[in-house]
Amino acid sequence: MDLRGVKNWKLKLRYGRAETQFCHFAIVADGEVLRPNADFQTYPGPALLTMRVWASDADQAIDMVRAAGQHLGFESTGKVYVYDAEAGEPPGDKPYCYDLKFKQYERD
Numbered sequence: 001m002d003l004r005g006v007k008n009w010k011l012k013l014r015y016g017r018a019e020t021q022f023c024h025f026a027i028v029a030d031g032e033v034l035r036p037n038a039d040f041q042t043y044p045g046p047a048l049l050t051m052r053v054w055a056s057d058a059d060q061a062i063d064m065v066r067a068a069g070q071h072l073g074f075e076s077t078g079k080v081y082v083y084d085a086e087a088g089e090p091p092g093d094k095p096y097c098y099d100l101k102f103k104q105y106e107r108d
Contacts, residue, residue: 026085030078
């Protein structure tokens with residue numbers, strides 16, 4: 001069920017008045033920015049990519065972070081952490097990600 005645009009979607013999910021086939025996750029992936037991305041103000045080097053996803057399971061969430069990362073010039077080379085998380089946006093009819101952020105860092 002696509003709940004985007006539905007008022008009080010969190011309450012509807014919580015009390016069973018609406019259902020979704022997806023689970024919500026927050027993801028943190030360690031890796032490398034391979035090519036600069038002006039939209040995210042990234043430059044080549046180590047970085048963390050964080051995002052939130054509606055996915056069918058944790059494996060699909062990991063696949064989504066890898067696919068989104070490749071599209072944005074990021075490659076996951078370290079660990080990928082997947083957490084159950086409170087949603088900030090309602091589920092749709094298909095899996096999707098939102099709230100993508102990069103945090104670049106210097107290696108010691």
